[in-house]
Structures are given as C-alpha cells and as structure tokens.
Amino acid sequence: MALELRPNCESCDLDLPAGSQIAMICTYECTFCLACVDGLRNVCPNCGGGFTPRPIRPSTGWRPGLSLAQRPASTVRVHMSRTAAEAAELSERLAGTPPSER
Numbered sequence: 793m794a795l796e797l798r799p800n801c802e803s804c805d806l807d808l809p810a811g812s813q814i815a816m817i818c819t820y821e822c823t824f825c826l827a828c829v830d831g832l833r834n835v836c837p838n839c840g841g842g843f844t845p846r847p848i849r850p851s852t853g854w855r856p857g858l859s860l861a862q863r864p865a866s867t868v869r870v871h872m873s874r875t876a877a878e879a880a881e882l883s884e885r886l887a888g889t890p891p892s893e894r
C-alpha cells in the first residue's frame with residue numbers, strides 16, 4: 793500500500809501538493825507543513841511522534857504502475873482533531889525527548 797499523500801496541512805490548512813518540499817509526515821501519515829512542525833517542536837499532536845519530510849512520488853512511471861498518475865495523491869483534506877492548547881501541552885511534555893526515545 794502506498795503512502796496517502798494528503799493535500800493539506802492538518803493545522804494551518806496550507807495546500808501541500810504531491811511535489812511539495814515542505815510537507816512533513818509522522819509514522820501515521822499525519823501531515824503538516826514545515827512551519828507548523830517547527831511550531832509543534834517536532835511533536836505530532838495526534839500521536840506524539842516526530843516528523844520526517846514526506847517522500848516525493850515520481851510523476852513519471854519509471855517502473856510499471858508506479859507513478860503519481862497511477863497512484864494519485866489523496867484529495868481528502870484532513871484537519872487536526874486536537875485543539876491548539878492540547879497540541880502545545882503535548883509538545884511541552886515531549887519536545888525535550890528525541891522521537892527515538894518517546
């Protein structure tokens with residue numbers, strides 16, 4: 793199963809098209825823009841994990857069946873279910889601990 797390339801930042805709703813170089817994801821594919829990840833101090837408000845840049849899917853089918861055209865990005869916009877206060881509280885608790893030790 794391919795990564796679900798979500799179309800927006802869960803926090804500020806910025807568009808994050810498939811080729812975006814500022815799209816960040818956590819292990820559950822929670823998707824935020826780089827500025828919001830900085831604001832969250834690399835703590836996902838949904839799961840507490842860290843973020844990594846979202847890999848860019850090739851637009852060209854270099855191998856059969858594997859391209860953005862054949863495995864398109866999601867069009868379902870996702871919005872954070874946590875409040876800003878809840879997100880800040882978790883960031884405060886976890887930001888000092890590296891993701892590998894959370």
Ligand SMILES: [Zn+2]
Nearest residue numbers: 801804825828
């Ligand atoms: Zn954002």
Ligand SMILES: [Zn+2]
Nearest residue numbers: 818822836839
């Ligand atoms: Zn997460």
